[in-house]
Amino acid sequence: MNQQALSAFIWSVADLLRGDYKQSEYGKIILPFTLLRRMDCILEKTKAAVLAEHQEKSNLDLNAAPFLLRQSGCGFYNISPLDMKILMGDQDHIKDNLFSYIQGFSAETRDIFERFEFHAQIDRLDKAKLLYQVTERFANIDLHPNKVSNDQMGLAFEELIRKFAEISNETAGEHFTPREVIDLMVNLLFIEDNDALVKPGVIRTIYDPAAGTGGMLSIADQYMTEHNPDARLIMYGQELNPESYAICKSDLLIKGQNVANIAFGNTFSEDGYPHQKFDYMLSNPPFGVEWKKVEKEIRKEHEQQGFNGRFGPGLPRVSDGSLLFLLHLISKMRPANDGGSRFGIVLNGSPLFTGGAGSGESEIRRYVLENDLVEAIIGLPTDMFYNTGISTYVWILSNRKPEHRKGTVQLIDASGFWQKMRKSLGSKRKELSDDHIAEITRLFGHNIEASEALPPSPRAGEGSGVRGRNKPISRIFKNSDFGYRTITVERPLKDENGKLILGEKGKLKGKPQPDSSLRDTENMPLSEDVETYFKREVLPHALDAWIDHDKTKVGYEIPFNRHFYVFEPPRELAEIDADLKQCTDRILSLIHELST
Incomplete structure (x- = not known):
């Protein structure tokens, strides 16, 4: 059975559900039933042996689980005498028998159905008089690996996940990343790793702390397999949303991966892999999500463990936890002397x-830049995600930078790399083409600066000076270029007669007291000498000013758009006057027509 026919057949179940279920609810039925039938087919050959092994080990009062896994030959088993064919022989008791059959699965598999809340869906189907028909529809399709390979099954399952996410696009962005964005990130992740892509027998690990439905992990595995069939990518992840967690585990199980590697819970308060490091990591965490619910745990780790924990460099404001995910991923990097890591977020x-100098956000940026962890930041077009039209950026970080990247950061402005979608999906109106992905990957892979010619402004005349402009799309900076110092400039306090007021005690004794009403701050480049800057920029305007060096702070920011801004000269006055005269003449002409 080809993939298209398989997807069409499974999707046809929607015809049975129409009317009793909303379109956005189809996935709650079709996805767990697809998984159930796949596992039913896989276990068919070893069913008798597993049941016999279970009986034997139960009689000996032994933990049967490891023996049953060995007998089943895969990562799960079922100890119920029922299967989907047998279920069809007892229509009157279909609900109770289906419950019993699901209960017979191994713990990791039962967990998937529980997160799907499959029992509630079975109850609902039964009340709608649809349970037997839906079960029968799946029981009549052969999803054994001999008929449908793991790759084929995986692609079909991914297609179903994508369709259901698109139908329910009001929440899709929380748990589902557009396929082309993942393709780009995976390309960037692996482009410099020839060993992983060429050497036979290579084993690598990949981790996603906000795994959603598992799309990033699956596409990374697919990329690795396509480029090196002899390589093995072991996937790990964690997800907070129960249904997305269930889908993620289902997808991996269908592809023959170890579903025990997907943890459930909040990554910040319940780290599923507290002592584990990974070769690669990918993540699309929720944008701008507050971390108030887990603030107590995060602050405790920050204060008590410092740099031995995950959040040593600093904490961002509670209203946006994005940078907490960045720090979490950094904590999961292998040491450089153990091969190092690379990740995309x-x-x-x-x-x-x-955040200004000294803030949690600035301190986090300072940490990643001063430790030379940032390889590149790529600005994506707006309207790329399902639940937001805002600008988004892919950060690529590594503690094993190649020599030519050390001490630098590459910024790529890909905001103009897009094509319009034939049909919008929520806030998503644009997409990356294969050519766009290839060009961004080339710019990153070669670590080059590049520009593109801008078309003339539609308003510009021949003498405007706009023609022939070049817009930078890739620029390379030193890490220190993003640093600055915030200096505090003080002015003396004077009495009503203009006389200086001197301090009477402490370190200001005998010295001019600062006037807090005249206090000012200046941001200056980190690379420039403080005194030189002060003499040039401040003293000419305030001869009695001085710097309070105790208040000097170092900050870092990455003003991405500023580095790609292209000045467009204003039009000539004569051209503007001509336009205004043309507009005025037209108005006068219309008035004349109305009055005649």
């Missing part, structure tokens, strides 16, 4: 610049 614009 999608963030909104605020982590680039929010």
Whole structure:
């Protein structure tokens, strides 16, 4: 059975549900039933042996689980004498028998159905008089790996996940990342790793702390397999939303992966892999989500463990936890002397610049830049995600930078790389084409600066000077270029007669007292000498000013858009006058027509 026919057949179940279920609810039925039938077919051959093994080990009062896994030959088993064919022989007791059959699965598999709340869906189907028909529809399709390979089944399941996410686009962005964005991130993740893509027998690990439905993990695995069939990518993840967690585990199970590697819970308060490090990581955490619910745990770790924990560099404001995910991923990097790591994360614009010198956000940026962890930041077009039209950025970080990248950060402005979608999905109106992905990957892979010619402004005349402009799309900076010092400039306090008021005690004894009403701050480049800057920029305007060095702070920000801004000269006055005269003449002509 080809993939198209398989998807069409499974999707046809929607015809049975129409009327009793909303379109956005179809996935709650079709996805768990697809998984159930796949596992039913896989276990068919070893069913008798598993039942016999279970009986034997139960008689000996032994833990049967490891023996049953060995007998089943896969990562799960079922100890119920029922299967989907047998279920069809007892229509009157279909609900109770289906419950019993699901209960017979191994713990990791039962967990998936529980997170799907499949029992509630079975009850609802039964009340709608649809349970037997839906079960029969799936019982009559052969999803055994001999008929439908793991790759084929995985692609079909991914297609179903994508369709249901698109139908329910009001929440899709929380748990589902557009396929082309993942393709781009995976390309960037692996482009410099020839060993992983060429050497036979290579084993690598990949982790997603906000796994959603598992799309990033699946596409990374697919990429690795396509480029090196002899390589193995072991997937790990964690997800907070129960249904997304269930879908993620289902997808991996269908592809023959170890579903025990997907943890459930809040990554910040219940780290599923507290002592584990990974070769690669990918993540699209929720944009701008507050972390008030887990604030107590996060602050405790920050204060008590410092840099031995995950959040040593600093904490962002409670209203936006994006940078907490960045720090979490950094904590999961292998040490450089053990091979190091690379990861990609999608963030909104605020982590680039929010927070002044000394703030949690600035200190986090300072940490990643001073430790030379940022390889590149890629600005994506707006309207790329299902639940928001804001600008988004892909950060690529690594503690094993190649020599030519050390000490630098590459910024790529891909905001103009898009094509319009034939049909909008929620806030998503644009998409990346294969050519766009290839060009961004090329710019990153070669680590080059590049520009593109801008078309003339539609308003511009021949003499406007706009023609021939070049817009930068890739620029390379030193890490220190994003640093600055905030210096505090003081002016002396004077009495009503204009006489200086001197301090009477402490370190200001005998010195001019500062006037807090005249106090000012200046941001200056980190690379420039403080005194040189002060003499040039401040003293000419305030001869009695001085710097309070105790208040000097170092900050970092990445003003992405500023680095790609292209000045467009204003039009000539004569051209503007000509336009105004043309407009005025037209208005006068219309008035004349109305009056005649």
